Amino acid sequence: MSPEGLxxxxxxxxxxxxxxxxxxxxxxxxxxxxxxxxxxxANLNFVFFGRERGDPAGWAAAILVxxxxxxxxxxxxxxxxxxxxxxxxxxxxxxxLQG
Amino acid sequence: xxxxxxxxxxxxxxxSAICLLAVLLQVAAMFFAWGAELLGLMQVMVYAGAIMVLxxxxxxxxxxxxxxxxxxxxxxxxxxxxxxxxxxxELLSLGGPAAPEYAARHASKERVSQAAPEYAARHASKEGVSQAAPEYAARHASxxxxxxxxxxELLFGSQALATEAVGVLILVAALAVVALPGLPLxxxxxxxxx
Numbered sequence: 001m002s003p004e005g006l007x008x009x010x011x012x013x014x015x016x017x018x019x020x021x022x023x024x025x026x027x028x029x030x031x032x033x034x035x036x037x038x039x040x041x042a043n044l045n046f047v048f049f050g051r052e053r054g055d056p057a058g059w060a061a062a063i064l065v066x067x068x069x070x071x072x073x074x075x076x077x078x079x080x081x082x083x084x085x086x087x088x089x090x091x092x093x094x095x096x097l098q099g
Numbered sequence: 100x101x102x103x104x105x106x107x108x109x110x111x112x113x114x115s116a117i118c119l120l121a122v123l124l125q126v127a128a129m130f131f132a133w134g135a136e137l138l139g140l141m142q143v144m145v146y147a148g149a150i151m152v153l154x155x156x157x158x159x160x161x162x163x164x165x166x167x168x169x170x171x172x173x174x175x176x177x178x179x180x181x182x183x184x185x186x187x188x189e190l191l192s193l194g195g196p197a198a199p200e201y202a203a204r205h206a207s208k209e210r211v212s213q214a215a216p217e218y219a220a221r222h223a224s225k226e227g228v229s230q231a232a233p234e235y236a237a238r239h240a241s242x243x244x245x246x247x248x249x250x251x252e253l254l255f256g257s258q259a260l261a262t263e264a265v266g267v268l269i270l271v272a273a274l275a276v277v278a279l280p281g282l283p284l285x286x287x288x289x290x291x292x293x
Contacts, residue, residue: 030112033119051246066142074276
């Protein structure tokens, strides 16, 4: 298999595993981990195809994605911790919005 | 890929976090193998370092629960597996024909490795640069370091607005982290924080 095909295969597998974690798991933290897996799959493609095409925009996009994902995780974790103080951080226990 | 599959089927959050850590380290190793040392280092430091520490701390603050996602509904599980398998095949079929077209479209683009010596020569002739600069430029015009240089030019040149926007986003995220734990979140009638 060509390196391009291998990269595509790995990133597709990571993306689908992340999607499966997002759909199957009910704990918010586990869903967040699945989301991180999907972000990494996208990053893998950015880096590989940026290198293959000789386009630095792919690597620049990967850096920006890492920064955005870090911010997303920090906000997500603080939300989960705030929720777990008052109830279980579980999608089944969060069914109603207040206000 | 094995650890990514294991992440889905772990019973506890600790197991999932360890599997994610393994996946992140493997992705960093792939970045290193592809010559993207800077991105590999960032992956290790930001993801495998900082984010995983936060995830482990968040896991420790919550109650320990055992979850069996695969044992919820047998029919739904099979349906999900079929949908995911179809998506996987679709993604694989997209990867083959789409790539050569993209390559042909971008074949005329300036390559990073070709652009690097021009960059080095341009910056070596600038006023105010010390005499060591041409040697530095010549040393850095080689393959190693050239993509990072081109990437930095892009990030702080034409894409500076996006870089600034991401910086503002991180600042807002930091403010949100300070403000969010004080908010009364959760279902009405739930137990109050002690």
